[in-house]
Amino acid sequence: MNMNAVKIIALVSLIAGGCWLFGLGLTVYDQFFHGPTASLSKEIKPKETAVNEQQLHLVALGDSLTRGTGDETGKGYVGYTLDALRKKTKRPIQVTNLAIKGQQSTQLVTQIQKVEVQRQLRQADFVFMTIGGNDLFQGGEALRNFSRARIDEAKKVYLKNLDSVFRTIRAINPRAVVFYIGLYNPFNQLNNAKMTSAIVREWNYASAEVAARYPNIIAVPTYDLFELHVNDYLYSDQFHPNKEGYKLIGERVASLISFSKGGK
Amino acid sequence: MTNLVYNEMLKVVRKKRLLIVASIIAVLVALFTYAQFRHVQDVQKRLGTSDWRTQLQQQIIDTQNRLNSSGLAEEWRKFLQIRLQQQQYYLDHDINPSAPGAPTFMRMFVENSIELFLPLMIMVVVADLVSSEASGGTIKLLLTRPVKRWKVLLSKYIAMLLSVSFIVLLLALLSYLISGAVFGYGGWNLPLLTGFTINGEELNTTNVHLIAQWKYLLVELSLAWFVSVVVGTLTFMLSVLMRSTAAVMGVMLAALISGAILSSMVSSWQSAKYLFMVNLSLTDYISGTAPPITGMTLGFSMSVLAVWGLVALFVSFIVFTKRDVY
Amino acid sequence: MRETLIVQEVRKAIGKKEIIKGLSFTLKEGEVFGFLGPNGAGKTTTIRMLVGLIKPTSGCITICGFDLQRQFSEAIRHIGCIVENPELYPYLSGWENLEHFARMVPNISKERIQEVVELVGLQNRIHDRVRTYSLGMRQRLGIAQALLGKPKVLILDEPTNGLDPVGIREMREFIRFLAEKEGLSVLVSSHLLSEIQLMCDRVAIMAKGQIIRIDTVDNLLKEQARTAWKVEPLEKAKSLLEKETTILAERDGMLITYYEAKKLAEWNDMLVREGIRVSEIHPKLPTLEDLFIELTGGETID
Numbered sequence: 043m044n045m046n047a048v049k050i051i052a053l054v055s056l057i058a059g060g061c062w063l064f065g066l067g068l069t070v071y072d073q074f075f076h077g078p079t080a081s082l083s084k085e086i087k088p089k090e091t092a093v094n095e096q097q098l099h100l101v102a103l104g105d106s107l108t109r110g111t112g113d114e115t116g117k118g119y120v121g122y123t124l125d126a127l128r129k130k131t132k133r134p135i136q137v138t139n140l141a142i143k144g145q146q147s148t149q150l151v152t153q154i155q156k157v158e159v160q161r162q163l164r165q166a167d168f169v170f171m172t173i174g175g176n177d178l179f180q181g182g183e184a185l186r187n188f189s190r191a192r193i194d195e196a197k198k199v200y201l202k203n204l205d206s207v208f209r210t211i212r213a214i215n216p217r218a219v220v221f222y223i224g225l226y227n228p229f230n231q232l233n234n235a236k237m238t239s240a241i242v243r244e245w246n247y248a249s250a251e252v253a254a255r256y257p258n259i260i261a262v263p264t265y266d267l268f269e270l271h272v273n274d275y276l277y278s279d280q281f282h283p284n285k286e287g288y289k290l291i292g293e294r295v296a297s298l299i300s301f302s303k304g305g306k
Numbered sequence: 307m308t309n310l311v312y313n314e315m316l317k318v319v320r321k322k323r324l325l326i327v328a329s330i331i332a333v334l335v336a337l338f339t340y341a342q343f344r345h346v347q348d349v350q351k352r353l354g355t356s357d358w359r360t361q362l363q364q365q366i367i368d369t370q371n372r373l374n375s376s377g378l379a380e381e382w383r384k385f386l387q388i389r390l391q392q393q394q395y396y397l398d399h400d401i402n403p404s405a406p407g408a409p410t411f412m413r414m415f416v417e418n419s420i421e422l423f424l425p426l427m428i429m430v431v432v433a434d435l436v437s438s439e440a441s442g443g444t445i446k447l448l449l450t451r452p453v454k455r456w457k458v459l460l461s462k463y464i465a466m467l468l469s470v471s472f473i474v475l476l477l478a479l480l481s482y483l484i485s486g487a488v489f490g491y492g493g494w495n496l497p498l499l500t501g502f503t504i505n506g507e508e509l510n511t512t513n514v515h516l517i518a519q520w521k522y523l524l525v526e527l528s529l530a531w532f533v534s535v536v537v538g539t540l541t542f543m544l545s546v547l548m549r550s551t552a553a554v555m556g557v558m559l560a561a562l563i564s565g566a567i568l569s570s571m572v573s574s575w576q577s578a579k580y581l582f583m584v585n586l587s588l589t590d591y592i593s594g595t596a597p598p599i600t601g602m603t604l605g606f607s608m609s610v611l612a613v614w615g616l617v618a619l620f621v622s623f624i625v626f627t628k629r630d631v632y
Numbered sequence: 633m634r635e636t637l638i639v640q641e642v643r644k645a646i647g648k649k650e651i652i653k654g655l656s657f658t659l660k661e662g663e664v665f666g667f668l669g670p671n672g673a674g675k676t677t678t679i680r681m682l683v684g685l686i687k688p689t690s691g692c693i694t695i696c697g698f699d700l701q702r703q704f705s706e707a708i709r710h711i712g713c714i715v716e717n718p719e720l721y722p723y724l725s726g727w728e729n730l731e732h733f734a735r736m737v738p739n740i741s742k743e744r745i746q747e748v749v750e751l752v753g754l755q756n757r758i759h760d761r762v763r764t765y766s767l768g769m770r771q772r773l774g775i776a777q778a779l780l781g782k783p784k785v786l787i788l789d790e791p792t793n794g795l796d797p798v799g800i801r802e803m804r805e806f807i808r809f810l811a812e813k814e815g816l817s818v819l820v821s822s823h824l825l826s827e828i829q830l831m832c833d834r835v836a837i838m839a840k841g842q843i844i845r846i847d848t849v850d851n852l853l854k855e856q857a858r859t860a861w862k863v864e865p866l867e868k869a870k871s872l873l874e875k876e877t878t879i880l881a882e883r884d885g886m887l888i889t890y891y892e893a894k895k896l897a898e899w900n901d902m903l904v905r906e907g908i909r910v911s912e913i914h915p916k917l918p919t920l921e922d923l924f925i926e927l928t929g930g931e932t933i934d
Contacts, residue, residue, distance in 0.1 A: 309735040309736070310735070310736065312735065313732050313735055313736070316724075316728070316732065317721065317724075317732075320721075320723050320724055320728075321723055442719055442721070442722075443716065443717060443719030444719050444720065444721060446680075446683075446685060446713075446715045446716070446719070447719070447720070447733065447777065448736075449684065449685055450683045450684060450685065450708060450711065450713055450715075451708070451733065451736035451737060452704075452705040452706070452708050452709040452736070452737055452738075452781070453705065453736050454704065454705065628687075630680075630685065630686040630687060631680065631685040631686065632680070632685075632686070
């Protein structure tokens, strides 16, 4: 390094310093004196990306069950279904899991109004969903402090929401197959099992009725899977399924899908 | 004065500090570029798509799930909540905040280094600016020239400003050149959103507007420069006050690291917002991340930093011109 | 002879403790002035005040007619100094160091730098890094740096510290040369009397922040030199000598008297006549310690 290097560095630094100072002025102008912009929201125009025809799109909606809470591998039934599907087809599969823990039916109704969620649904070939568990059990509270009237009230709201969800999905995407996965009774081995079981059965029945109003929406029962040995399939919170439980659900869902003809 | 500044720059350059800083930045940028590259690949593999909307949507869902977990610290919750709203805003407006490219990497690198890494680099250069003269004894020669003391110190301060400007430039250039090799050199005109303000847990979007990425970068880099100048001035003061460069570095390091720690836990200690070290993340205000303490704004943080810097400058000059040199 | 440096009643207090208690002295053109005192006497503090590194609490320092406090730049311009060790930038070459300091003084040409380099004899190594210099070379570079601005007053703090005997002699000769040929006033501090004796014209003796004596070296030595007598029998010799002069002390079987060159032979003659065996007579330079004990009336150095 000779003397010139020092001069060059000093000069470059000086220019850089001027540049940063100018930037600071710009920052102050941009951040403090920028008028409100109302026009931005009008600019939205989500472009459809070119859909890879070969690719299968799988969208999962709902609550902690779809999320996979309780499965230490994190896969959940969506993961196990996917594993099974990958054995059945060579086509690449893209999974978008939009499930949110603790989500109730009302929130799901709002969620599927979102632009991007709808875009995902539009591309979907299959939709998996679980919903209602939180409406009914409210974390187990509802069944322990049992009140028929409250459950009926919850059920009414839930059924209305479920109908709305199904209708929205069908409106966005008429061809996707929707698998609505029903509830099981996690309290099957508690002393008031008889009563809770009855409630879950009724709940499932009513949900299946709603599903039946729309084409290609299939209500998948899980009640029977957990009926015997429920504790073997439950996670330590005695509410969510464990890995084995999720495997059961995954196997059942996967068994409903075949790619033999027509792609679906 | 030019002669004096030239002297100081000569010393900075010949001590090879700038070279050290440049190599550290280069190594780190290379490291982060690789990490980022792996991350992008991993996300693509996991989601089976390179569609950024799907990726962003997935991030939103992940955040929502985290929000619903129990036992989440209140500050963290708030942070996630605001980031969630922002991500949703980007998604709703069909803008990809992390479109691949060197400018995007640069932006992320600046945002992540403004709080700790960049100040550390500044410290490496500035810490011994005055203290080395004291510990090396050369201060005696320096102050027995027919030059007033304040001029000697001013020349050093100007050399500090030049070095800081140079380091920020190095950071920008190196991160652009190195990451560009992997992510490509384009993306200067990508539109980005700025002007978010935060009211409690809500993201206020009334002032949000689009600016091109190059402008966004200029804004962020100049804020990084501002932070660096303030940190430089504080280090400069310590360098005047203490003979030992190691002590200067120690104190500064403690302050910076405590700042990084405090930022994540001071939300209930209101008056901590007057500490300079929790105000370093100026770029957070541009990108709209929640500040560590409610009520902090860009204007506030810049004022706090400016006051600290001015006081430090004042103290430096008073002490340096008045002090007896033993 | 003109006076180049005038120090009047300079005091320095740190807190309540006064460490420099009213110094006054002057330096004349072309003389080497010694500053003698043990470590901790306040030499370095005084020197630092002379070059503006420490502000005196009170008093006045004038350099070539300029007040150091009020006209710092004009005053300091006439001073060249090395305070303590010649500390330079080790990562720069000798030449760059000189250039560095030259830039801080108006109107110093490359030729002037070359001139001082040749003056101190560093031509061969001047473009090497200072890191690689020996202590002697650093000392010389330090002097070159001090001479750059053509000062009228040169202040050197312990200039022979750490030098080997040859280096010390060179330095001494060089300092004499600067004073005699270049007409500089040189202020040299030291804690070694022998060194001061060899190069200084006048000397100030400092102890505990005060100048206890300023005089020419000759006078000081004359007054303070002693003669040691190795004689036998001791008691008889003692009584005989006491008639002529004062016996100051009796140490290791020797008698100590004042040193009076003219009378020495006479006394010796007298002793021999009285049958006393004189086996040794030698003049003894006072040690610094002796001087202090003498000048301060028995107080120790610290």
